[in-house]
Each structure stands twice: as C-alpha cells, then as structure tokens.
Amino acid sequence: MKTKIIFAAAISWMIGANAVQAQASDCATKASIAYEHAKVKNYEAAEKPLMEIRKECPTHSLATYQYLIKVLEAKYKKAATDTEKLGIANELINVWKERYQYFPAKTESGDLHSEIGQIMYDNKIGSKEEEYEEFLIGWKEDKDHFNNPKSVYTFFSLLVDLQAEGKKDIQEVFSLYDEVIEKIEKEENEKAKVVSELTEKEESGVALSSKEKKNLSRYGKILTNYSKVKGGVNQKLGELADCKNLIPLYQGQFESKKSDVSWLKGAAGRMSAKECTDDPLFFKLVEALNTAEPSAKTTYYLGLLAMKDKSTSKALEYFNKSAELETKASDKAKVYFKIAELIRKQGSYGKAKGYYNKALNYKPSMGVAYLRIAAMMAASANNCGTDVFSKRAVYWLAENYANKAGKVDPGLAKTASATAANYRAKAPSKTDIFNNPEKKSVTIGCWIGETVRVPSL
Known part of the structure; x- marks a missing residue:
C-alpha cells in the first residue's frame, strides 16, 4: 500500500515538475518572440505575448515590464479618445507597480513614484492631494532617481496650487523650492561638465567619437529641458517670493523665530536671492543669524551689507572668507562669481577671470x-x-x-x-x-x- 502511495506521489511530482518546465519553456519562447518585436519597436506585435508573459510567468524577466511600459506608452500616444487614454494610463500604473512587486531591487523608488505621479496628473487620476503625495513618496525615498524634468516641475507646481487653495503652508513651498533648485542644479552641473569638456576637445581640433557626439547631443537636450523647468519653477513661484511678500511675511514672524537658526537661514537666503537686501529686516536677520551661528552664509551676507555701504575692500574680504568656509559647491560658485564681478568692475580682468574659472569649477553650468x-x-x-x-x-x-x-x-x-x-x-x-x-x-x-x-x- 505504501509503495503505491509513494509511486503515485512520485508520478504526481513528475507531472507537476514537467508542467512547470513546460510553462517555463513556453514563457521563454514567448519572451524571445515578444522581445525581438519590441526591440525593433514593432509594439503592436509585441503587446499580446508580453501581456501573456506578464500574467503566466511574472518573474521571468525584468525586460517584460521594461518593454511593456514602452508598448503602452506608444499605444497611449496613438489613443484617439480620453477614455482610451485613461484605460491605458491605469494599465501603465499597474505595470509599474507589478515591476516593483516582482523586481524591487531593480526598480528605483524615485523613478517608480515620479512616473506614476506624472501618469496620474496627466490623466486626472485622483485628487491633487493624491497626485502630490505620490510624487512626495518618490522625492523623500529616492531623490537621486527622481530625474524626469517634467515630473520635477509637476511635483512643485502641485504644491504651489495646493498652497493657493489653503491646503499647504507657504513655508513648505519655500522648502521644496530650495530642494528642487538644488536638484536641478546638481543635474545641470553633472551634464554641463561633460558638455564643457567635449566642447573644449572639439574646439582644439580633435574629432569626437560617435559615442562622444551622442553624449554631447543628449546632454545638451537634458540641459535644455532642465533650463526650461528651472524657468517654469521660478515662474510658478512667482510673486509668492517677491520682496513685497517676503518682507511683511518675515517681519511678522521675526520675533517668534529669531532664535530659530533654520528659519533665519531660509529667510536671509531667500531675501538675498530676491535682492531684498536694502530692507532693514535683512540686516536684522543677518545680525541674528551671525550671533546664533556664524558661518559661510553669514559672512557672505555681511559682504552684501558692506557692498551696500560702498566698502568694496571690506566686501571682498568677507566674500573671500565666505568662499573658504563654504562647503556646498553651488554656493561656493556663487561667492566666487560675486568676487569676480567686483574685481571685473575694478578693471582687473586677469584676476577676475581666475575667479570666474573658480566659479565654473564648482558649478560647470x-x-x-x-x-x-x-x-x-x-x-x-x-x-x-x-x-x-x-x-x-x-x-x-x-x-x-x-x-x-x-x-x-x-x-x-x-x-x-x-x-x-x-x-x-x-x-x-x-x-x-x-x-x-x-x-x-x-x-x-x-x-x-x-x-x-x-x-x-
């Protein structure tokens, strides 16, 4: 009796194993066909087998989801009606989620949530709050891979809209603005460094390789996109950050916030960026910040105040000290540029060139x-x-x-x-x-x- 049971179990196992092997073989065959179609952008032919692989063997390969996303994006562009687009958009979201479910180690959070957030926004899926929260998850978890310029702008734009509706605090807008500009400038600097090096090589008469030519073109396009996004972000922020709004806002908060170093840095930085430095409030902010936490920033602001008093030599002294203390590359570049501007106006071109080049070393864009x-x-x-x-x-x-x-x-x-x-x-x-x-x-x-x-x- 036991022998029969064991034999039956063995037969059952063999049948199951064969079925699994057969399914795996079938999936591999379908995948080979589907991937070849997708590689040459024959997306209509690739869609059906990709959908079958997705359903029958979802863990077969990451390529299934990578190609399926391209197939659906191409299909979305050809869709004739909003209803059809909405259906494809929801399918795209599902594919992105499944990709993360089955291949979490190969799916970056910043990429995932920014893509889903953009799909939601473009197709009015969910409320503004829900769209914003989707972006926010990717931004908080994985800012490094939140790289689509369009999504960076949409994310910030949604927050400004929510603030206008009274659902978000203006300080949250300012904080995200600083983060977004920092992110954009980081991307710009990385790409601009390559563009600058390849341009210099080209100007010297050395022929670029085909790969270098592609990189020069591709990075140039990325820089163009980020330039547009930066302009859009600043335009979206608009009058919220103009002196006429900043000064009364910070004046009203000063007494309760004058010992808050983080607030003082933000307020002084924003007034400096918007050239609101002539107002007495800026002096109060700098004085309070320099007392609480002397730093490269406070030294820079003291330089601005020295310029206001037409004490150029003192201003240069402060700016040079600020540049030495500054650890953030983009801010160090800003200080060196300010020094170069002052020296250029004095007619010392050689010295000014040196400082402009220092600025470019820290901010190639x-x-x-x-x-x-x-x-x-x-x-x-x-x-x-x-x-x-x-x-x-x-x-x-x-x-x-x-x-x-x-x-x-x-x-x-x-x-x-x-x-x-x-x-x-x-x-x-x-x-x-x-x-x-x-x-x-x-x-x-x-x-x-x-x-x-x-x-x-």
Whole structure:
C-alpha cells in the first residue's frame, strides 16, 4: 500500500515538475518572440505575448515590464479618445507597480513614484492631494532617481496650487523650492561638465567619437529641458517670493523665530536671492543669524551689507572668507562669481577671470561666467594682440567662450548665440586667413594667456 502511495506521489511530482518546465519553456519562447518585436519597436506585435508573459510567468524577466511600459506608452500616444487614454494610463500604473512587486531591487523608488505621479496628473487620476503625495513618496525615498524634468516641475507646481487653495503652508513651498533648485542644479552641473569638456576637445581640433557626439547631443537636450523647468519653477513661484511678500511675511514672524537658526537661514537666503537686501529686516536677520551661528552664509551676507555701504575692500574680504568656509559647491560658485564681478568692475580682468574659472569649477553650468570672460576678452582685443591679425584673433577666443555659455546653460542660448555672432564678425575674415597661411594658431598675450586655433577655410 505504501509503495503505491509513494509511486503515485512520485508520478504526481513528475507531472507537476514537467508542467512547470513546460510553462517555463513556453514563457521563454514567448519572451524571445515578444522581445525581438519590441526591440525593433514593432509594439503592436509585441503587446499580446508580453501581456501573456506578464500574467503566466511574472518573474521571468525584468525586460517584460521594461518593454511593456514602452508598448503602452506608444499605444497611449496613438489613443484617439480620453477614455482610451485613461484605460491605458491605469494599465501603465499597474505595470509599474507589478515591476516593483516582482523586481524591487531593480526598480528605483524615485523613478517608480515620479512616473506614476506624472501618469496620474496627466490623466486626472485622483485628487491633487493624491497626485502630490505620490510624487512626495518618490522625492523623500529616492531623490537621486527622481530625474524626469517634467515630473520635477509637476511635483512643485502641485504644491504651489495646493498652497493657493489653503491646503499647504507657504513655508513648505519655500522648502521644496530650495530642494528642487538644488536638484536641478546638481543635474545641470553633472551634464554641463561633460558638455564643457567635449566642447573644449572639439574646439582644439580633435574629432569626437560617435559615442562622444551622442553624449554631447543628449546632454545638451537634458540641459535644455532642465533650463526650461528651472524657468517654469521660478515662474510658478512667482510673486509668492517677491520682496513685497517676503518682507511683511518675515517681519511678522521675526520675533517668534529669531532664535530659530533654520528659519533665519531660509529667510536671509531667500531675501538675498530676491535682492531684498536694502530692507532693514535683512540686516536684522543677518545680525541674528551671525550671533546664533556664524558661518559661510553669514559672512557672505555681511559682504552684501558692506557692498551696500560702498566698502568694496571690506566686501571682498568677507566674500573671500565666505568662499573658504563654504562647503556646498553651488554656493561656493556663487561667492566666487560675486568676487569676480567686483574685481571685473575694478578693471582687473586677469584676476577676475581666475575667479570666474573658480566659479565654473564648482558649478560647470554657470554659463554667465563664460559670457563675462568673453566680454573681457573682447574689450581687451586691442591691448592683448601684437598685430592686426592677432588683435582680431582675440574675437575667435571670445566667440568660443560665448558659444560654450549657451551649451552649458541653454537658458542663455539666444544671448550666447547673438554674442558669439557679434564676436565672429569682428574676427579675421576668410581673406585674412587666406593671406596668412602660415598661421595655424594664435597665442594671445597679456592677461588672457591662451592660444586659439585659426579656423580652416
């Protein structure tokens, strides 16, 4: 009897094992077909087998969900009605959730929740509060992978709308604004550093590899998108952060908050950013903050106050000290730029260039620093060349700097392009180049100290 039972159990196990193997084999076959269709963007043919794999063997491969998301996104774009779009949107949300369910280690929280939040927002799924909360989860859990520029803007925009409806506090808006701008600038700096390096390589006459060309193009597009988002975020914040609103808001809070270091930093920082430094309240904030916690920021603010009193040497002393103390790269760049501006206005171009370059080292996306250097070079053309050709060659160098400004900061693209065209018109003509065939490059003297390649005819 026992032998029969054991034999029956063995047969049952074998049948089950064979069934599992058969299903796995069937899934592998379907996956191979579906993935090949998806790779060549034949999404209509890929959809049915992908859906079957998703249902029958959800843990087969992460690729099932990656391709299925692309299939549904393409289908969404072709949808003719809002009802059809809503159905696809809900399916997309489900696929994202299933991806996280079965492949949590390969699904970033910031990516997951920002994507779902954007789908909800675009299709009016849930209330504003629910849409905002979805974004907030991804932002809090995994800001590093919350990388879609559109989603960054939507997230902030929702909070501003909720504040306008009386559902969120204005301080929450200011806090998120600071975080969003920091995030945007971090992304900009990473991409701008690569763009700057590849641009310099290209300008030197070295041909870029196909991969480098793709990166230059791709990162340029990302920088353009983030530039638009930054402009949109600032526009969305609008009058909420103007001096006429900030000053009465902080005046009303000052007495109860004057020992709150975090509040003092935020208030002083925002008034500084919005150039509300002429108001006596700014002095009170700086004084209180410097007493509570002397730092790079308070030293910088003291420099601003020294500028207000027209004490340039004292201001430079404070700013240099602030730059030494500052640990945050973007803020250190801001201080170095301020120093460069003061020195440039004093006519010390070489020294100013050094500080602009320091600013760029810490914030590669600071295109305005390139424009300033270009302007100083153009202004020095007659002084830094040894003959007519070399004097006019300075404008090629200025043009290069202007072009770079637009590449690392697309928000300056139009200004940079127009500026570069102006300098190009003043540089040696094709006739000049033809008449000086021996000149392959020109070394510019005085404070500039750089060599510029002569363009090929």
